[in-house]
Amino acid sequence: MLEVKDLRVSVEGKEILKGLNLTINAGEVHAIMGPNGAGKSTLSAIIAGREGYEITGGSITYLGQDLLEMDIEERAREGLLLGFQYPVEIPGVKNVYLLKAALNAKRKHLGLPEIEAPEFMKLVREKLAFMKMDNSFLHRSVNEGFSGGEKKRNEILQMLILEPKLALLDEIDSGLDIDALKIVSHGVNSLRDAGRSIVMVTHYQRLLDYIVPDHIHVLSDGKIIKSGDKSLALALEERGYDWVIEEAAQ
């Protein structure tokens, strides 16, 4: 699905990612953890195609294509979805409008006709109910005046409708109370599928109790310094990151 090789990225001359390697296979769920400033958010931004970063070396292959050569929207239409840590507000643009535009952009890319209004509404209502969201969400402006939890649920709603092949979830658990965390996790888990990969970037072990990953990676100082299975998260929770960093230095 995704192969990151020796990726080096700088921002304003400062190297953030220093030769990062990561392989994600179809059907897998990965969690990337690490201390603040390790480069976790930079990694998801680079994969999604955000501008303002200088890629000084390495490669990213997505579904056999050179991802770094693709536009932001092209990556999205090919099934790459980024769940934002801080979803932006777009005043005056209704949620339902954004959802429909996004879905139709993808359908057009796949050579499908635009979705019929009744079919679309049926799909949206079904997913809203699944996320325990009220229908009024559709007619509110995108993320405007949403609570932290509502914003995150909205991200997962978009994911349920767009059905990505690779979902990158950046701190999807931040700002969630336990009930919202359960709903969000339930939404993500419902998308687990042999053909789909999920990458979560998180600070906390707590999320991993609800969405259990197949692989955990520790990102520190621009590199993956340790990988393991879900037991690694528990060790990190207990002992922090220092021992991993020390181990890697030896």
Add this chain to the structure above:
Amino acid sequence: MANQEEMEQLVRREYKQGFVTDIESDTVLPGLNEEVIRFISAKKEEPQWMLDWRLAAFEQWKQMEEPQWAHVHYPAIDFQAISYYSAPKSSDDKPKSLDEVDPKLLETYEKLGIPLHERAALAGVAMDMVFDSVSVTTTFKEKLGEAGVIFCSISEAIREYPDLVRQYLGSVVPVTDNFYAALNCAVFSDGSFVYVPKGVKCPMELSTYFRINAANTGQFERTLIICAEGAQVSYLEGCTAPMRDENQLHAAVVELVALEDANIKYSTVQNWYPGDEEGKGGIYNFVTKRGECRGDNSKISWTQVETGSAVTWKYPSCVLKGKNSVGEFYSVAVTNNMQQADTGTKMIHIGEGSRSTIISKGISAGRSDQSYRGLVKVLPSAKGARNFTQCDSLLIGDQCGAHTFPYQEIANSTAQIEHEATTSKIGEDQLFYCRQRGIAEEDAVNMIVNGFCKDVFKELPMEFAVEAEALLSVSLEGAVG
């Protein structure tokens, strides 16, 4: 608008009978003097009082100076180099069909989704070759006539309804109001006149587009709309399609009068030629628009979408004399490339309990520069007056400018005034978010801009609103990336 369909059916009909024009093809030499004004007045067969009014205005104008306070820059205008009267072009000079029209203009019409028959009219193809305007106008006039509504050109009104015109002309915008208004008084070419009698709700939206010879109102348009007690009218000015025009200077005056319980809604879409990317050749639009809520409980609402002109100077205003009268101003102004706009409104509260709302949305792109200039004035008599002002600016790119000049003069302590202002850059974050959902950059810009303008668009008559959205996307084409 039930009559829209009817109207369209009529215009779609095949050409049946000729349209007779008996206009001599003469244009006066450039320059402005008493002789020119006498000539204009004579051409229009105006009564003596009208000529006297024009001449008096001309005397006033000569004493006045061009205003310099607006935040716009343009080369000095040589008022003696302008020709103040040109007869409508005869059909012989106009393109005979769309095949003779600049393909680029046609491309724009296509993008705006303008119906074929309208494209021809807009491109200046001789009207009589396009559709039978006589029967359109006749049906239209009959319907209005039944309701007692007068809707005609101001020239016709001066001849046919002199008492009404004399009573109201210049009563809202005095001759000496400002330099351009005085100029307009002296040399105005043509425009619309509307009178809705007591208690009548005008049965259709009035649009300049359907008024005969509307295409030839010239550079000094003059419009006067009067709504008698309890009457209502919605008036649409302009058109979303770019109008071709040879005249560089436009100085219009629009006056609205609302008597007791009357309601006037005036919507404008202005898309005149903004000049090329360097700003060359665009139109200067120096307009005075003012409405007076003369009666108690009357209401005047201005809604405007401005995307055209090289330089705009325009402040549609309301004088709220009546008790509990209401003034509204909803505006979207878009500037791109080298366009400059200094626009806003004035709300003058005189009547007790008068209320006003100002919602202004400015979008600047390219190297354009835009200012909002608004005055809220509450006189001692306006007990309990209220105003809400919101003016938001959206910047696209980093070479454009947005400025806000809000003025408040409050002379009654019971007044409640609220002012909110924001300036935002079209967010990299918003664009990234939309593109990450697969939405193309241009579409994302349109979506964000339309969202930004929603509060104003919802005030526009339905069919105008749809066109306005399309217009925005055409105006901002290439503004990003």
